Every structure is written in structure tokens, then in C-alpha cells.
Amino acid sequence: MDGLKVCVIGAGSTYTPELIEGFIVRKKEMPVSHIALMDIDPGKLNIVGSLAKRMVEKAGINAKVELTTDRKKAVEGADFVLSQIRVGGLPARIRDEHIPLDFGVIGQETTGPGGFAKALRTIPVMLEIARDIEKFAPNAWWINFTNPSGIISETLLKHSRTNIIGLCNVPVGMTKSLATKLECQPQDLFLTYVGLNHLSWITKVCMKGDDVTKQAVKLSLKGRAKEDAEWMKINGIIPNGYLHYYYARDKVLEDQKKAEKSRGEIVTEVEAKLLAKYQNPNLRRKPKELEKRGGAHYSTAAVSLASAIYNNKRELHIVNTRNNGTIPCLPADCSIETNCVIDGRGAHPMTIGDVPLEIRGLLQAVKTYEELAVAAGVSGSKKLAFQALMAHPLVPSSTVAKGLLDAILDANKDYLPQFRLKR
Amino acid sequence: MDGLKVCVIGAGSTYTPELIEGFIVRKKEMPVSHIALMDIDPGKLNIVGSLAKRMVEKAGINAKVELTTDRKKAVEGADFVLSQIRVGGLPARIRDEHIPLDFGVIGQETTGPGGFAKALRTIPVMLEIARDIEKFAPNAWWINFTNPSGIISETLLKHSRTNIIGLCNVPVGMTKSLATKLECQPQDLFLTYVGLNHLSWITKVCMKGDDVTKQAVKLSLKGRAKEDAEWMKINGIIPNGYLHYYYARDKVLEDQKKAEKSRGEIVTEVEAKLLAKYQNPNLRRKPKELEKRGGAHYSTAAVSLASAIYNNKRELHIVNTRNNGTIPCLPADCSIETNCVIDGRGAHPMTIGDVPLEIRGLLQAVKTYEELAVAAGVSGSKKLAFQALMAHPLVPSSTVAKGLLDAILDANKDYLPQFRLKR
């Protein structure tokens, strides 16, 4: 068979129809002949996978859709591997959101101690996947959107020999949103995009070569929290929405303490409804409700990235990759989220140089945390894990760091083989 | 006259007898023939200066002690200028300690928004002094211990052509304390001392060439707050006492909220008693009570530094000077507090190289704040001032940063000509 093999790890996710739709839309430029959908949960895989089969069939694509719980088999010979796993599922996410709150710290899926716990759970599984890809699909392009995407990218860049590219839907979302506001096409815009996954800033916006930053900042104020809007007005820079956790630390904490449900609890309900919907045998397209789930643009981001590689397009995409001097005030071997030329050889960052002082300190502080989180997640060292938490700007004391670490290790003990081994 | 001229700016400070004692003790190696004591407050200058005269006379030193409120005259032809000013006096310090608390932020003289306010008040005066030294004593060695010492050093390194060396008594104090604990002489110890003024770490302790770090950390635990002790035990590093404000942010804030008096209020009382004591015409030596004031070792630090320069000693001293690649993860032109060889040419830092990850993030974040603080203090830009506060790890949101900035600018408006000019 001559077409491409695409493998999706964690295919039981309700996001999968997004991806399938992406491949359907781009069927002319991406001749996919084999889609291997893999998950460790056969029940969810069956529900989501059956919908995927119906969608592919309806689209008239001559591709085999295979459902499997055997990861090696799924990976073998793949041209593209897409990974979107959630170790411990939504119950673990809900714990990640609650535990920090018990210590007076913001609880969030990817930022702060919650993201750290998620990283510790996820790293061992990602390293296992890496071993499979190195063995069974050594030339595959691996597009990961498992969170925390920056930490996972850095782990795999440092500890695997795979062609890993880290992806997030935020940059695509920010670009599309700006295009709408500026009444142009996304490809008319060039964003000077600086930073890390979920810790990035757009310091300049050019439309067909003209600097429209002021206008872009002004148009972006609407709908932003007042703390972020204030920051934007003074600095003339558009921050990633996740920076709200830093620019309004006090406010977010107050709100979270008062909230009835965490985001994870809400998502659990959304998921249940979606899965029920997916089981309708007449459903043959991505349901509209999926958009509420939060993964908008993942399809666009992932499939257009794969196509840019496959077709040697030399398009610009914002992805997570090795710094390599792009931002000289960060280590050369760390991961950053940055504008890259994408071609058949992968992602090639464009030089950035000195970053503005008003973002440098937080950028360097969080990257230090991330490097320690990678080291802790790979090694299972409690010392490194403490250092990572302590290095995080949201953690207010060593007492809290210590308490949080014990609580995180205890609550996640079923998912932390690297730490078990050290006991 | 052949001897040295020493000029003290801010000589009305109750610390001055410390300095005078220092010159008396080292009279054989430092032939001082002229001590110019300058202050803008003639009352305090007269009290403190008269004691100084009695001390010098009693010591049998043939040196002229001159009291003056004319800074140019005091500086003219000086071989060493020592500066220890407090712009706004203790009332301003007390405001610095209180204003942040109103916004739920730690209030401290040198760390956080309090130190920032102090920097804004102090920078314009230090630049004026710099202009005088450039003109009237261009070859003088300028030893500054006015706080925030790191920010002031960076200001003068970047914005003057003087031979500035920044000094703090903490490194001398830490060294003496370790020597006592390890039962050796201070000069037997070599400390790998990394960081900034009031943000430093001793990552290694060597005694006559032997690595005694473990023992030193263990002996240093006693008397430290439990948050700091916890951190020290895990990391095997001895932090500067001021790191308590970072390692126990939550606890310090709670304590400060409950405290009856701020440190500035206590010091005000100590000062009043000291000044009363100084007026006793029979007092001819440094009174013991001065030690409570908090400036222990300033005399040792300052006068032994001056002597190392004058006598081309090639001694090691820990001072604030230009980074110049000592710590490669910080800008080359910023100030750091570091081990230097001191000789007739001044301070020459010893290479440090990569710093441990567990301290890097905070180090880089605070240095970013300091660079912005210098820029704000020199320019009087409200934008830069907001950026500085926002970059500080203790400030929890842009709303707080904005509120704090307005409060600081308002409370200090009599001392901020650089901002007035911009209105």
C-alpha cells in the first residue's frame, strides 16, 4: 500500500473526531491509507473509533481505520504519530486542580503544581512511547499535544531519538483571533511570538509587512480580564491567556476558592455528554458540541503541520522545539514555543534575539522550573521534585512546596513508577 | 599634607562611629590625615561628628576631622568616599514597610516594593554624588553601602564614570559566623558565593582547601527559620538571610500583618537612644548598643576593603561589582555580589560559571526586576516603574503592581524629581 500511515495514541479522547475531520478536509494533500487508533481503554476507543470509521466512510476515503490497544502494533511503520494521552484520566486532573488549593496555591491543569503533577504522571508513559517509536517507526514524525506540552517536548528532545514536535492549539487560536479582529487572513499576519508553551507573548504584529501592533493590542483588550488588559495597555504586548495565572495570581486564587466546580469537573460532564452523542450510529460528522470542550483548532494545527512536513511546504507554524540559540537568554537545549519554518526536515526556528525585559524574568524563572520538572519526572528524584516546585513562581514557600510534593506523590502513587523505584 | 583623605557622605548616620573605629584600628596600614564628614542634617552631623572627633583624638591619630554640609567640598580631592545615605530618613523607611502590606505584599526595606521605593528615592541623589566625584575626586575609590546596594551599584556602574564598589555587611557576617561554627579563622574559609546583594547563596564551603560544605550547612541550620532550614537540608546550600522573604513568603506576610511595629519603627527608637548616648561628651568610643542597630561588620567590611585597595593586598572580598561573565546566565553589564580579588586596581571577580538550577530561576527573575528598577529610577518612566514592580516575584498581580506604584509615587513625591519632571 502506498499511502501514509497515521497513528493516534490516546485515540479514545473525545478530540479524535477533530483530527479525523482534519484528515478528511486535507485528503487531497495527505494521501492517508491507514489510520491506527490506539487507546488503553477499549470502551472509549470503541465509541470514538466507530464514529471515526463512519466519518471516514462517509467522506469516501479509501483508508483502513484500525482500533487497537496494542501500542507497538499501532506505531509500527507509522509515518505520523499523534499523541494526546491523559494519564490517570479526568479524575487525576480534578485532583491536580484541587490539591494546590489545599495549600493556598492556584490549581490548574498545566500551570503550577497541577501541571507539575501531570508532568510527573505523563513523562514515564511518553518515554515508553518514545522507545516504541525509536524501534518500530524510527523515521516517523511525532506530533504531540499531550500536556504540559512544553515540558513533554523538552523531555523527549533531551531523552529520546525521535522526530518530536510539540503542539498546542493556543498559537493557532491567537493567530485566527487576531486575523478576525484585523479583518485579514491568518497567513497575512506575522507574529513575533516569544516564549514557552502556555507562557508566551506576542511582542509584534505585522500585517503584510506593516507593523500593526498598536491596533492589534487595542483590539485584543476586549474580553480579557482586567489585570491582563491593564498589563497589555502599559506594555503594548499580547500575552498568552495562561499568563492570567501570573498577572492575577491573587484574584485567580480567590475565585478558585469560591468556585463550585473545577474546570476538570465541568469537562467531565461535557465528556460524558459527548461520548453519549458519539454512540449515535447515525452520527457521521464531528458534533458541534465538541467546540465547548476547549480543543478548537487542534485539528487545524496538527493536520496542517503534518501536511507542511509531508509536502515540504516551508510554511510558518508556531510549535515547541529545541531553542538552539533562538532565545539566547535561555539554554540552547531547552524547548521553546516559537515560529518555525516547517518543511520535509521538520521545524526550524527563526532567530529572536534579546527578549524585552518586561517578560524576561518570568520566562527564565518558569523555564528553570520546567528544566527541573523534566529532570524530576525522568529520574524520580524527590530532591529534584522539591526543587522544581520551589522554583515555580506560584509556590509561596518551602513549607508549601514540601507539603504539596508529599500530597502530589501520595495522590498519584499509582502513576509514578519512577518514584516507586526509588523507595 | 601627605596622608589620605576620606570622605563620608551621610555621616550623620549612627553607623559613623563604626567606621571611625575601623580607621582607628587600621591606623598603621591606612595613614588617614583628613576625615571629611558630610551630611545634609547639621544637627545629627554635629552630634555624631563630635563623637567622631573625640574618638580620633583619644586614639592619638593626627587627622583633621571636618564636619560639613557642603558635599562638593567634602568630596574634593578625596582618596576614598564612603556613602551611607538614607533619602527621606527613617520615616520614609517606615512607609516603605507599610505601603506594600496595604496591598497584601511583604513590606521590607530592601526586598520587594519597599526596596523599590527606596531605590527610586536614592538613585537621583547617588547620581548627583557621582557627578561631584567625577568632577572633584575622579580617582577616588567610592565604597557605597547605601541600600538597596545591588541596585545602587548597578546604577552607578551603568551611569557614572566613578570607581564604585558596592558593599554589604552580610557576606562578612556570614563568613565570620561560619568561621565561628567551624572553629577556624575567616581567612581559612573560601565560600563559593553566588548571586546578588541580599539574594545570594553559599553553594560550597572550603576550609584550607577541604570541602566542608555538608558540615557547614548542618551547623548553619540552627537559628534559621524552619522554612529556610528545610530548604537548606534538601539543597545543601546556605542562603542569604534575606531569602527568607522568598522561601517563606506566606509566613512572613502573616507575621508582618500581625506585628505591632515594623523594623523601621523599632530602629527609630534605637536611633534616638543612640543619638542621646552619643551626646555624652565623655563618650570617646563606639558604644556597645550600636551593635543592636544591625550594622555589625560594616566597619570591618569597609575599612578592610579600603586598606586592601590602598595596600594592593590581593585579598578576597565579597563585593558588588560588574558581572562581566562571572555568572554567564546574567547580563555582562549587570551588578552581582561576588568574590573578588581586591588590589590597587579595585575589584576583580573570580569566574563562577553555571549556577545550580535550584537557584537560577529566582536569580534571573530578581535581576530582571533590578535592571528595570535601575532604568525606572534613572529615567523616571512610569512604564518602566510598573514593569519593575510587575517583574518582582513578590508582586501577585498587575492590579497590585499598579496600585502599589501609585501609592509609592504619591507617598514619595518629595523625593522623586525624576518622576516630577515627567508630569
Next chain:
Amino acid sequence: MDGLKVCVIGAGSTYTPELIEGFIVRKKEMPVSHIALMDIDPGKLNIVGSLAKRMVEKAGINAKVELTTDRKKAVEGADFVLSQIRVGGLPARIRDEHIPLDFGVIGQETTGPGGFAKALRTIPVMLEIARDIEKFAPNAWWINFTNPSGIISETLLKHSRTNIIGLCNVPVGMTKSLATKLECQPQDLFLTYVGLNHLSWITKVCMKGDDVTKQAVKLSLKGRAKEDAEWMKINGIIPNGYLHYYYARDKVLEDQKKAEKSRGEIVTEVEAKLLAKYQNPNLRRKPKELEKRGGAHYSTAAVSLASAIYNNKRELHIVNTRNNGTIPCLPADCSIETNCVIDGRGAHPMTIGDVPLEIRGLLQAVKTYEELAVAAGVSGSKKLAFQALMAHPLVPSSTVAKGLLDAILDANKDYLPQFRLKR
């Protein structure tokens, strides 16, 4: 008038028909309405300019072609300025080739002391042009192919506020040649292109994403001098042809000593014949003989670059621009010749990172020479000029450097106002 104004400085050059042809070929994507051809030599300008007029007319383009010796007028309001001057003309070039030989050093137009002399003559004129552009066309894109292109680029990047991009036809030539050898289209290739103008290496060749470096090196051996071929076989890297002057220093010197005519003398003859041909009123296209002149691909390089900017194309072009961390072992503010994304905002280099050791030393040595050459050319300092020559790897001793410098300053005294002013 709505179309673009293009200004050519040094339009009396025989290369000009190349450029005109380029604009004719791309008339649909570049709506040029005004071509200002400027030269200080009215005779040559008239010959070349008349041919240009006939070419434009024949192509049916509705554009005004203006011939002028008034540079300010030519520049005013231009959208694109192209500069291709030769200060001192071919006689100066011939001197540049001969003087070094008198001192036992390779004589070459752009490499070594010959290129240095050319830089000294050219820098003052380029700075004058810069002043005009800053004043009369501040938003213009300035594409320079005046040699030595790297040194001129660095001069203008450091000492002007213009949108300067340095261009050379070698990268386009190498790419086209490789495409022919590999039987693909130039745009199918991605070259990892590292270095400076006339001092560059292709360390990797990818064809539609596949690494074809070995094959490309092998195919490139044919036609190369044996010294270069030897080097290529061992290192697996394709060097710029100008590296022959370094890889075969001894051989080139012997050959030059024996040569009857220098390249400049040959070119003088070619030029005369070309100009004679241009005067034929029936000639309405670029004559074939122009290809012998050595400027093949200049048209492609320059006009396609202008079009990429005008049309915000995001194409990759290899140009001379500010390093900005692309090659971390070189200063951030120096010029390099490197792969850039070209869009409406100009040239944006792609990160390179560590360069192979086998090229690093020479790269750093020649860049040091170039920085000194820029400083000498701008300042007119004899000390800096000596340092520049002494820093050049082809200069074998301080005696030779001194002798060369005197000879160069003397022979070019009519063209070195910056040095005259210092006498």
C-alpha cells in the same frame, strides 16, 4: 502614480540590463512605474540607460525610465534602492589585485588585502548614500550588491538606520548548480548554509526533506580545484568557491605570480566589448555575452528578493543580515550570510546553532578581520586599518601588513576622505 519606484545606484554598470530583465520577467508581480537609473559617469549611464529604455519599451511596460547623475533625486521616494557601485572603477580593482602580489600575498577583488582596499574606498560612499536614503526614502528597502558585500552590510547595519539587505549571487548560483546536479528544482532544496559573504559552507543538503548531502558533495567535486575537492571529500561539506583562496593559499599565490593578466584586466576588456554592443540601437534585450562577465543570477537574486518583500511571500533567500544569535559563536551585531525568511518586514534568519569545528576557526578569524575593516573604514584610523590587515589570515607578518597598508593608502588616496581628514 501608484506603481513602485525603483532606484539603481551605479546604473552605468554593465550589469544593469540583468536587473532590467529581472523586472521585465516579474512585471506581473512587481508593478514598477518608475525606474531611476543613477550614475556619476554620464557617458556610461547614457549607453546603459538607453539600452534599458529600449528593453522596457519593447517589453511593453508602462514605466518611466529616468537617467540622472543626481543621487538625491534618484533616491527620493524610492520603494526599492539597488546599489552596485565600484568606487575607483576597474583601474582601482586592478590595483587591488596587484598591490598584494608585490608583498607576496594573494591579490583578489574581495578576499584579503585587495578586498580591504575596496572596503576602505567604498565605505565612505555607502555612508553618503545611507544619509540620502535616511532622508529621502526612509522606508525604502535597500538591496546592496556592491562588494565586499559582507563588510558593506555590516557597515550599514551598524552605522545607518536604513532597511539594508546585502546580496550576493553566489548562494543563488550554488543552489541552482546543485539543483541541476541533483535533477530537481531549486525550491526542492534546503541548504544548511553557514558563514559570511564569500566565506560560507553548505554543511547539509536536503531535497524535499531527504538528506542528500553525500550525493551532493560527490556531484559537486567535479570542476573544483583539487585542493578544494580534497577538503570536500574529507569533510563532506561544500565550500563557497572563494574558500579556494584559503584552502590553496600557496597554489593560488604561485599561479597569480605567473598569470599574464589579472581578473580585473580581463574584465576591463569584457566591459569594453559589452559597452560597444550596448550602443547598438537595435539591441533591445540583454546580450548573451553578459554572462561571461560573472554576474549571473544577480537579476534573479535581486528582483526575486524585492518581489518576496513586496508580496510578503515568506520565501527563503540567502542574504547578508544581522547575526542576532543565528551563529552563537559570532557577535550578535555582526553581518552573516544566511538563510532567511523574506516577507514584507524584510529578512528573518533561521537559527543555526553550533557550527562544525572544521569551519569555526577560519569563520571567527575572518569575522574579526571584517569587524576591524568596518571600524577602520568608518573611522579612518590607521591603527585600526593595521589591525584589520594583521587580523587577516592571508597576511603573513606585521612587516607585510605595515607595507601593504602604506601602499594601499597611497594608491587609493583620492578615494579615502576618512583617512585624509585624520592627517
Next chain:
Amino acid sequence: MDGLKVCVIGAGSTYTPELIEGFIVRKKEMPVSHIALMDIDPGKLNIVGSLAKRMVEKAGINAKVELTTDRKKAVEGADFVLSQIRVGGLPARIRDEHIPLDFGVIGQETTGPGGFAKALRTIPVMLEIARDIEKFAPNAWWINFTNPSGIISETLLKHSRTNIIGLCNVPVGMTKSLATKLECQPQDLFLTYVGLNHLSWITKVCMKGDDVTKQAVKLSLKGRAKEDAEWMKINGIIPNGYLHYYYARDKVLEDQKKAEKSRGEIVTEVEAKLLAKYQNPNLRRKPKELEKRGGAHYSTAAVSLASAIYNNKRELHIVNTRNNGTIPCLPADCSIETNCVIDGRGAHPMTIGDVPLEIRGLLQAVKTYEELAVAAGVSGSKKLAFQALMAHPLVPSSTVAKGLLDAILDANKDYLPQFRLKR
């Protein structure tokens, strides 16, 4: 036994009496009780060792002097290891001086292809010594003056876990010579000493804190070759004498071609006479003729360095050690020759920062060569060996590099096990 054990590797060298005298002079500060003299040549060892015994006896030092050909035994338990080997002896040196001349390249013991051949022969033996020290004297301080000292230092810094410090007598000699010229004591001088072993520059001279550079340069002109003097006058910098090979490449080559004897041949005669002299049983002190041999100050350099370590002196010595950011334009892990504070923990470089442009290019080029030479010497890769020679500024073409490499590998085949293994 309580005293120190000192081990000398290569003790059959005629330099050994220098070292013995050094330990005699410093007997009060260095309580040596055991001197192990090791050499692979029992004949020379016996002659030199017997003299050493007589010298120690005459000095009334209660130390065991042991002669041995068993390196492990000699090293075992040593506090200080001093190494001064010459692999292949003087015959190999003479070849190193002659082979390059055959290819029109300067032939020199440590600079250029001659030094490269010496490095290839020496590296395998030094790595064997390193293995012994790691096993039998892991805490020993290893002071090496085997040439090429910079390359050997870098090899051992990168490929051993020993406390290696590289030493050369040139810095001590330059300091003493300057002190004589400036009529002061060596310790009154502070030299800003920048560069590599045999490739260094004194860019500033301070006497008791006063900048006396101009005077020092002027006084240093006398006795220097005219090419070097010219360079010095223009640049105001004092170069290491070995820079003559770069500043007068053409002249040196001419002179060498005409010379009747190479330096190695002259030294062979000096050595024979010295050894004859040493055999006189009445000789009990270092003979004056030793000074002609060229190793003046080695004793001072080596024994005062050992004493600074043993006595935790915090003295400044210029040694070869890890760069670690001292010179930011060179890699952090390379060796440099630089001013260090010497104490019980070893050598701690003082920050240098940016180096003057007029020395930067050559410095970077030669360091690139050195890194390749280390890699070639350790790996036995012919490709790396070619790259090293090709990177050397004195090698004029790839043809010459290839010819030289073949000649060097052939002439030294008995001493290059690392290359033999690859055949």
C-alpha cells in the same frame, strides 16, 4: 610518615635538578618526605636521580629519594605529581622541526604541525598516567609542564578526573622580566594576561594599582624581533614570544630554511653536556649551564604553585585551566592560560570578559585547532587530524595539510597507538 609525597614523571629530564632545588629552597613551607623519581629510561634516571639524591642530602632534608621505572608505584599515594615527559625524546622533536619545513611550513616544537605531532605522541601516554593517578592517587594535585601544555591540559580536563593544572615557564618569565624593567618586585605587578599557552598577550600592566602599560610596552620593545616590536608599538600590547611565529611567518620560514641546525639539534648537544656534568659525584647543586637549556623559572613556577596549594595561600599564578566563562568568546570547557587565585582547592580564574579585537581572531582560530588536536589525539581519527592541521593558521593549503599528516603519521608510527588501532 607525615610529610608530603612528591612524584616526578619523566624525572630523567635534565630539568629535574631545577625542581629539586625548588623543593630545597621551600623546605620550610613544603615538608616533603618522599620524592619518587620515575622515568622509563633507567640510564638517564640513574644519572639525574643520583644528583638529586646528593642535592637533597647536602641540603640536610630528611626525605627519601626513590628512583623507579614503575609508574604505578611512583604515583601511589602522591600528594603532588609533576610530569615533564618527552615521548620519543629529542630525536622526535628534531623530526617535528624538520617535517613541516619539507612542506614549506614553520617547524617548531610546540607551535604548528610540529606541536601537533608532539600532541599526538603525548596524549596517549598522558591518558595512561591519568588512569594511574585516578586509581592510585585520586586526590593528588597534578602539575603538568609537558608540552604542548595547553593541548595536554585540555585533554586531561576533558578526559580525566584528575586535579590537573597546566604550567608553563613563560608567564613567570614575562612577569620577572617586566619587574626587572620596571624596577619593582614581581608581586607588585598585576598583568592582564589573556590567551592560551604559547599564544597569550599582556594587555595591561599595573604596578601597585597604577596603570604602567605604556611604559611597560616601551621597555619591552628592546630585544624583540622587529616584526613583534612593530606590532607592539601599534597595539600597546605585549605578546608572548611564541607569537613571533604568527607575526613574522614569512621571515621565520626563510630563517629556518637557512639554519644549519634546528633548536632540537642544539638542545641535543646541550643535554649531552649536562648529563656528562651531572655524573660528577662531587656535584651537589644545580649546575649553571642548566639555564641555557631554556627551562628557567620552571622550578619557581612549579614549586611555588605546589606551595600555594598546600598552604592555601590565595596567591595569583598564571596557569592553564578550564575557561569556564573567563573568556566568553571561547568555549566554556576549553583550556586557557590565565591569572588564577591558587588556594587549597586549586586554580580559580579571574574574569576577563571581552578580549580586544586585534587578538580575538587568532585566539579563536588557534583554539579551534587545539580542540581538533585534542579530539584527534584522543580518538586516533585521521579525519579529525586532517581537520586540526587544516584549522592551523600556519598551514597554507589542504594539499599541504594532507601531505603533512601522512608524513607525521608515518614518522611517528611507533608512538601513535591510537591511530594504529584504527588501521
